[in-house]
Amino acid sequence: MENYPAPARRLVEQMAEAAIADPARAVAFQGAPGANSHIAVEQAFADALPLPCFSFEDAIDAVKEGRADRAMIPIENSLHGRVADIHFLLPESGLVIVGEHFLPIHYSLMALGPIEGIREATSHPQALGQCRKWLRARGITSVGYADTAGAAALVAELGDPKVAAIAPPRAAALYGLQTLSEGLADSDDNTTRFVVLAREGVVPEPNGPVMTTFIFEVKNVPAALYKAMGGFATNGVNMTKLESYQRGASFAATEFYADIEGGPGDAAIDRALEELRFHTKWMRLLGTYRQAQPRTIA
Secondary structure, eight states: OTTSOHHHHHHHHHHHHHHHHOGGGEEEEESSTTSHHHHHHHHHOTTOEEEEESSHHHHHHHHHTTSOSEEEEEEEETTTEEOTTHHHHHHHHOOEEEEEEEEEOOOEEEESSOGGGOOEEEEOHHHHHHTHHHHHHTTOEEEEOSOHHHHHHHHHHHOOTTEEEEEOTHHHHHTTOEEEEEOOSSSTTOEEEEEEEESSOOOOOSSSOEEEEEEEEEOSSTTHHHHHHHHHHHTTOOEEEEEEEEOSSOOOOEEEEEEEESOTTSHHHHHHHHHHHHHEEEEEEEEEEEOSSOOOOO
């Protein structure tokens, strides 16, 4: 709680009290009230009690410890790629992906003073990256902060008219700031994908397409990834995402994060995953869940 800027603490306390009283309805998110993750929770779960958490680790811990039933975590953005550290936090959390949500992202510049005097803009690094062309064109210096709405609360706390925040439009009203400009993102279709985490997996409804997410480490041999991926091609499984990342400093063992359409129990999926296991050091399923939007383009 002490990590939030003062203007956000009262709101955080109120929301936390409501969530603690009914943890079965609580959905943890990273950020201050008014953040994109807060908006995503409200859109995805009409009856939810959003639980603000200062960090991704705090949001995950809230679910692990039973203070929240689920967590809503951003995993990737259409403009700025994957969210830092998520690929490490998800496997280590022990939680399961049980859903996803896509949120169109809209940013406003907000401050206490006029736009002509703004010299710095603070926000989450993802937001700053999504608005980098707008900021560069105006000579405004980017300053990273833990989350977007928290940055708006920080600007209100600082009281410096030269410092602005980049945050969702509703944050201006929450923290008493003026909206100086809207539509800052470098593309009109700026979208963030969120995943929903829970302590236990769920069986997706039988009707409708599903996704499966998993991670694996290839063997350190020539053509390791080519061999590992062969089963998906021969069995006609559509892989919608494949990202590599390094763990540790050896640069000798590459781990991969992947999304595929379909789930275990389907014969083609089962054959592809079995072949993947044969060609990798290890493989771990992170969850099978209903698609929030179709991946296959007709």
